[in-house]
Amino acid sequence: MTAMLNIKDLRAYYGQVQALHGLSFSLNEGSLTTLLGANGAGKTTTLRAICNMVRSTGAIEFEGKPIGNRSTENVVRLGIAHVPQGRGTFTNMTVEENLQLGAITRGDKKNIVADIERMYDHFPVLKQRYTQQAGTLSGGEQQMLAVARALMLRPRLMLLDEPSFGLAPLVVRDLFRIFSKINREDKVTILVVEQNAQLALELADHAYVIETGRIVMSGNAKDVANNEDVRKSYLGY
């Protein structure tokens, strides 16, 4: 397998404050990888650095090409969809408009309608509410909408920032099942950031653990799940 995303010695800064201290990792094409770490470890910053939303140095390569100097919108146009922490829903627009926005850069207008239907298959609850203002959806529904919006890009790579945050366990399980399905059926490579490690480790094939801006462990998700330190710190047993 070839690496789809390759990150070397990534350092990121908020003003004078350094949040990432030389972080390196890679994602294999077609993989479902999880990036675990405690609150404040630098998970969100890592995803933001990939999309050039925070000042950073180091090398970021996507499908062999350096993307570190591209603007956020030009990174996205390469097929990298980012579901940000907090979801980034366009709350004053309808559900359908949010989905349309996900596909706003696509030239193949004909297929967009069919893709919206596919999203309604994945997330039937969105279909019932497509004319409703997105801000009136529940947290779980908004998370589904955020994922659906990202998929409307027909991404090659999807970055998900704590999709389980604030959701009921059953909703989280549904959501992760859908990630798995998207990963297998649509061949979308997925990087999911989680604090809530259990489910992520069950579904992922590869895992990285990040602490204060550095990768401290990496490996097959099953092995990481069985590691004693990880169990104590992130799984609670």
Next chain:
Amino acid sequence: MELFANQVLAGIATGAIYACMALAVVMIYQAIDHLNFAQGEMAMFSTFMSWQMMQWGVPYWWAFILTVILSFIGGILIERLLFKPLAKAPVLTNVAGFIALFAIVNSVAGLIWDFTIKQYPTPFGSSPFLGSQLISTHQAGMVGVTVLLLAGLYFFFQFTRIGLAMRAAASLPESARLVGINTSWMIALGWGMASAIGAIAGMLIAPVVFLEPNMMGGVLIYGFASAVLGGLSSPLGAVIGGFLVGVFENLAGTYIPGVGNELKLPIALALIITVLVVKPAGLFGRPIVKRV
């Protein structure tokens, strides 16, 4: 009764112009969170350009269309050259930018076309509209063109992809970039459209207020009053605010003893202050719906 109807209709006609100016102001405010104090001067300059073309023999509607296009391009250039570099600058720097733009446009217009008052033609004529003494054909034309413009804008923002992208960029720039929208160009486009809308307002009101470099001063203050009344976050509110202010201005001038023409402007200012105190979000400013 005749007087009342007359004043209401005349108010709707000038209200149409206030609505356009308010809409232009709101479009830029939505994009960059600043009030464009120079919106009126830009409109005045556009109007002079159209007048100049007509002096050179260009027919009215050709001059009208050319001016709209040139104003659109001019608005984009102003954003690219002056306000894009100021995007991350403090508020006061931006305010200084707007005041500089105001002063420069005003004096350049005075330099080229001098400060004497000029007649400006109307393509609609100024006879009674449909034989009625209530409203002139020019006033009816002002309302007609404005309604067409507003309908066009509504269609653009509601049913085109680029309109959707502009709305997204204005409401949540970061999310907009994350779906691949070039928000910087959306801001420039907003400037171009605001400039073009202002040009239309200027050309429609010029036969009424006459053409001179300070012609839009009062109009812009009413435009601000309308935008504040309707809510700076709501384009629709700004438009409704424009019509309300137009009617209110005329009725106050006619029926409140002692107001007359000289006191109309202070009334607009009083209206701005009252709205800001009583209902800062304006009549239609949307309280944000959010559930987590």
